[in-house]
Amino acid sequence: MWDRIASILRENHCFLITSHIRPDGDAVGSCLALRRILVEMGKTVRWVMNHVPPQEFSFLYQPEELEIFDQSMDLEGIDCICALDVSDWRRTGDLAEPLQALTVDKICLDHHPCGGFLVEAEIRDEHASATAVLVHRLLQHLNHPLSFPVAEAIYTGVMTDTMYFHLANTNAEAHEVASACLEAGVSAPRIYEYIYGTSSVARLKLAAKVLSTLLLAGDGRVAYVYATREMYDTAGAVRGDDEDFVEYPRSLAGVEIAIFLRETDVGTVRVSWRARNDMDVSLSARHFGGGGHVRAAGAELNMPLDAALKEVIADAVARVTHADSSSAARSGIDRP
C-alpha cells in the first residue's frame, strides 16, 4: 500500500490536503508536513480546512499556506485529494460533499480506529501515536529527506497527540520520530512554549470556574467537569481557551473515565472523554454520534447541558460498572 501511495503522490501534480473539523495539533501538523513535502517535490498544493486551527498553532505556518473552505471555492485542476487524521468524509465538514464528488485520486493516512472512507489508497494504523508519525513513515517510502519545516510540523503532531509524550499512545516510534525531528533542527522548548507554555488570563479564569464544577460518580471511577455559556462570557473566554480541560478530572487517582462537557450554544453540548485502564471511550463517543480513539474521544450533542450531563454520566457509570461484571465473568470471581 505504501508503494501505491508513493506512486500516486509522484504521478499527480495538483493536490488538495485536508483534515477533520476543529483541527488539533496532529491535523495541522500532518497536513502541513505533507504540504511541505509535496511542495519540495515540485508539486502544486492547496491545504484546505473547514475551520481555522486554534491560535496556538499559527506560529507553525504562513497565512498563505492555508485556505479555509467556502462554498464558492474553485476546486478545478485538483488531481489528487489527501485526507489526513480523519476517518470519515463527514468529519471534513463542508468539504465532504465537494470532495466526494471530485473523481480524482484520493488517499488517506489516519490512526483513528474506524473509517468510512472510500479511497484508492489508505494507510490506517491505530498503533501509530499520531498521523504525523505516518507522514514520517511516508518520507521513507518516498525516499525524501526530512527538512526542518517538515520536521517542525511532524513534531507538533506527535507532541500534541501524545500530550508531550505522556498519554498511553506514546510508543517507541513516537520518540524515534521526535528524535529525527530534533536532529533536523526542531527546538522542543520553542514548540512547547507556543503550544503549552502560554496561557491567557481568560483561560485561567475559565479553568477556575470549570474546576469548581468537579463531580465524581461510579464510586470515584468517573469524574467530570462542565462549562456553561455564561462561564465563557464572564471569564471573557472563547472556544479554544478550554483546550485539554478534560485533563483535570483525568488527573485524579482512581478515575477511569474523565469527561468535560461544554455548552457551545444553547442546546448544543460538546463532550470530551478520556479513559484509563481498559476503558474504551470511543464506544461512548460513537453512542452519542461522535468518534475518536479508545482513550480519547469526543462528540457533539444536540440537547441542553443538564440533559447531556445526565445521559453522558449515566453512560460512563454503566461502562465502569459493566467492566467490573465482565472482568469478574472472565476471571470467574464475584466482585462486591
Ligand SMILES: [Mn+2]
Ligand atoms: Mn491524530
